[in-house]
Each structure stands twice: as C-alpha cells, then as structure tokens.
Amino acid sequence: MKEINIFCEAIKDMPVVASKIKAGQKKIIGYLCSYAPEELIYAAGFHPMRLFSSKSEIVLAEQHLQAYCCSLVRGVLEDSLSGRLDFLDGTVFPHTCDSIQRLSDIWRMNGKYEFFADVVLPAKLNTQSARTYMKDVLTKFKKDLETAAGREITNADLQASIKKFNLIRKNLSKIYALQSQRPGIIKGADLYAIVKGSMVMDRDEVVDLLPAIVAKLEKVDVPQKNIKRIVVSGSICDSPDIYTAMEAAGGVIVGDDLCTGQRWFEGEILDDDNPINAITTRLLDRLICPAKHSTPTARGENMVSLAKKNRADGVIFMLLKFCDPHAFDYPYLKESLDKEGIKNMLIEMDDQQQNSGQLATRFETFIHMI
Numbered sequence: 001m002k003e004i005n006i007f008c009e010a011i012k013d014m015p016v017v018a019s020k021i022k023a024g025q026k027k028i029i030g031y032l033c034s035y036a037p038e039e040l041i042y043a044a045g046f047h048p049m050r051l052f053s054s055k056s057e058i059v060l061a062e063q064h065l066q067a068y069c070c071s072l073v074r075g076v077l078e079d080s081l082s083g084r085l086d087f088l089d090g091t092v093f094p095h096t097c098d099s100i101q102r103l104s105d106i107w108r109m110n111g112k113y114e115f116f117a118d119v120v121l122p123a124k125l126n127t128q129s130a131r132t133y134m135k136d137v138l139t140k141f142k143k144d145l146e147t148a149a150g151r152e153i154t155n156a157d158l159q160a161s162i163k164k165f166n167l168i169r170k171n172l173s174k175i176y177a178l179q180s181q182r183p184g185i186i187k188g189a190d191l192y193a194i195v196k197g198s199m200v201m202d203r204d205e206v207v208d209l210l211p212a213i214v215a216k217l218e219k220v221d222v223p224q225k226n227i228k229r230i231v232v233s234g235s236i237c238d239s240p241d242i243y244t245a246m247e248a249a250g251g252v253i254v255g256d257d258l259c260t261g262q263r264w265f266e267g268e269i270l271d272d273d274n275p276i277n278a279i280t281t282r283l284l285d286r287l288i289c290p291a292k293h294s295t296p297t298a299r300g301e302n303m304v305s306l307a308k309k310n311r312a313d314g315v316i317f318m319l320l321k322f323c324d325p326h327a328f329d330y331p332y333l334k335e336s337l338d339k340e341g342i343k344n345m346l347i348e349m350d351d352q353q354q355n356s357g358q359l360a361t362r363f364e365t366f367i368h369m370i
C-alpha cells in the first residue's frame with residue numbers, strides 16, 4: 001500500500017525526515033519517552049521527534065554511560081556525540097526511568113543544542129497532589145517553550161495541536177482495532193513503521209496518510225485459519241525483524257503494551273477550556289509504564305485486560321537488556337498472566353546485538369506450544 005510505504009521509507013533515514021522538516025522552517029525538539037508532552041512542543045511551533053538509536057557501534061558514549069545502561073539510551077547518546085543528531089534544535093527529558101534521568105544530566109552538561117528542558121513529572125500518578133503538581137510542571141514547561149519560541153502559546157494554539165494529536169491517536173487506534181478483528185491484514189513490521197513514522201514525521205503528513213490507510217485496511221481480508229494471536233509487551237521495540245520472525249513462526253500481533261505502540265497513542269485528550277488540564281488528565285490516565293506508579297496492581301490488570309480484550313493466545317515480553325523498570329515488573333506481570341492461564345514467554349533484546357536465528361527458534365517453539 002503506497003501510504004504504508006511512505007512510512008516505511010521515512011523511518012529508514014531520520015536525517016532525511018529532519019531535512020524535510022527544516023525545509024519548512026520548523027525547529028526540531030527531540031524526546032526519548034512517551035511521557036513527553038508533544039502537544040505543547042507542537043503548539044509552540046516546534047516539531048516533536050522521538051529519538052531512536054541508529055544502532056551504530058558504541059564508542060563515544062562509553063566515556064559517559066556504563067555498559068549496563070539500556071542500548072536505547074547508550075545508542076542515542078552515541079548518535080548525539082558523534083554528530084548524527086546535529087539536526088536537533090533542542091531536547092526534552094521527561095522525568096521517568098533512571099537511565100533517561102542520567103542521560104539528561106550528561107546531555108545538559110554537553111550542551112550541544114539550543115533548547116534543553118527536564119520535565120519533572122510526578123512518579124506517583126493517582127493522587128490529587130500529583131494532578132496539581134503535574135499541572136504546575138506543564139505550565140512551567142509551556143513558559144520555557146514560549147521563551148524559546150519568542151512568542152506566547154495561546155489556548156487556540158494548544159487546542160489546534162491537541163486536535164491534531166487526537167486525530168493521529170484515533171486513527172492509530174482504528175488500525176490496531178482492525179488488526180485485532182482480522183489479524184494479518186497488516187504486517188507487524190508495517191504496523192511498527194506507521195507508529196514510529198507518526199512519532200517522527202511531519203504531523204500534517206501523518207494526519208493526511210492515516211485515514212487513507214484505515215480506509216484501505218477496512219477492505220482487506222485475509223484467511224483466519226491457524227493464526228496464533230500474540231500480544232507483545234515491553235518498553236520499546238525498534239526491531240521490525242522481530243515481528244517478521246514472529247509471523248514466520250505463525251504468530252500475528254493483535255495488540256501491544258509498548259511505548260512504540262498503544263502505550264504512546266492510547267487515550268484521547270478531552271475538550272477542556274483549559275488545555276493544560278486536559279493534557280494533565282491524559283498523562284495521568286493513559287496506560288501506565290513501570291517507571292510510574294498508580295495502584296500496585298494497575299500494570300498487571302492492564303496486561304490481563306489487554307490480552308483478554310484481544311483474545312491473545314499468548315503474550316511475548318520483549319525486554320531491552322538492562323531496562324530495570326520493565327525487568328522489575330516482569331515477574332509480577334508474568335504471575336498475573338499465569339493466574340489467568342495466559343501463556344507467555346520472555347525474550348531479551350539489544351539494539352546493538354540481535355541473534356535472529358535463535359529468536360526465530362524460540363518463537364517457533366512458543367507458538368507451537370500455545
């Protein structure tokens with residue numbers, strides 16, 4: 001499908017995406033975590049761009065980050081130090097996992113880009129004080145952006161930005177819903193390209209392309225025999241080959257709990273005369289990641305409900321090596337699924353090293369078992 005190909009091509013070359021944005025006179029603000037308030041960045045007239053590692057060999061980052069930090073954080077630092085991110089005009093670091101917080105310190109001290117902000121969001125999300133604090137933090141971030149942009153961000157700017165991001169979320173949700181209804185209408189690698197592309201490409205282009213993809217997918221039909229419905233869970237997955245290997249083994253992805261998936265786009269921002277209130281509500285209510293806290297059982301309940309809602313035959317946990325928040329959560333999530341009789345398996349990934357042959361064998365074994 002030509003619209004999907006546009007996403008697939010775009011994500012192969014971030015500097016090309018960046019040069020197109022720059023040609024439109026927009027400054028680019030990078031971010032690493034799905035708690036980054038993109039709507040505010042966009043409303044200020046900047047282009048929010050999620051950063052992924054180019055997976056180059058780690059050389060310069062070795063001097064700053066230990067080998068036991070996750071490959072995402074190490075890879076992005078390597079890209080920055082080696083000049084591969086020189087198209088950035090600034091970066092935003094939401095306060096989440098330890099690795100991102102340490103990266104933020106190193107980033108600030110290296111001072112390579114014009115704009116820098118730490119957005120110190122609350123760690124605990126289910127209290128009234130967290131809501132008040134979150135609103136204050138977002139208001140301060142808005143002021144920082146206004147200073148950088150040299151202009152006021154009006155409520156109309158924010159409402160227009162929210163509307164655009166809601167449209168993207170709504171269409172991505174529709175694509176996921178269609179894939180869950182008729183698994184296999186879109187390849188996992190293409191689904192991933194659409195989500196990643198939506199995080200990095202010109203949002204006007206994304207808003208134009210997604211409804212066309214939805215309309216075409218609504219008409220696609222595929223045989224539904226011998227399909228094993230798989231839900232994947234983890235921090236991010238930036239390796240489309242993994243999806244291809246799962247499909248080759250007979251699995252089809254019908255849902256995910258990933259920051260390169262539903263955890264990023266799930267939940268619309270509601271209409272509110274005070275847009276900061278509305279953004280706060282979404283950040284507090286969205287699917288939680290293990291670097292944040294609400295009730296002690298929220299993540300397990302979400303996981304079970306995601307698996308049941310998508311009638312998953314199995315769940316595959318895909319953990320980036322040295323990702324502490326997800327590794328700490330794994331035993332409890334596994335137990336929640338085991339109690340419900342939902343089969344699951346764990347794989348560990350690393351942006352710099354993939355053993356695709358071994359992974360393919362493990363997927364085959366798991367998918368035959370479920």
Ligand code: SF4
Nearest residue numbers: 033096235259289291
């Ligand atoms: S898993 Fe959590 S900390 Fe990591 S990028 Fe996603 S939201 Fe941020």
Ligand code: SF4
Nearest residue numbers: 070097099235320323
């Ligand atoms: S949540 Fe995990 S994968 Fe994401 S940046 Fe933190 S340690 Fe790395």
